[in-house]
Amino acid sequence: MKVHVNANCISCGLCVSLCPNVFHITEGGTAGVYSQEVAPELEAQVQEAAGSCPVSAIEAG
Numbered sequence: 001m002k003v004h005v006n007a008n009c010i011s012c013g014l015c016v017s018l019c020p021n022v023f024h025i026t027e028g029g030t031a032g033v034y035s036q037e038v039a040p041e042l043e044a045q046v047q048e049a050a051g052s053c054p055v056s057a058i059e060a061g
């Protein structure tokens with residue numbers, strides 16, 4: 001699975017709270033990913049974060 005945060009991000013921090021091994025807040029203030037490649041054991045967390053993002057900024061698949 002690959003993951004990407006698009007420009008819709010409003011910096012709410014939810015994805016970082018749900019899945020800190022994948023998401024972080026970048027210097028620009030919006031969320032980013034440490035790696036676009038998601039380890040299999042983290043895929044469920046990433047899917048949860050993607051489904052919870054209030055602006056659908058997380059693209060995973």
Ligand code: SF4
Nearest residue numbers: 009010012013015053
């Ligand atoms: S949950 Fe969505 S809006 Fe909130 S920080 Fe993460 S990507 Fe940005």
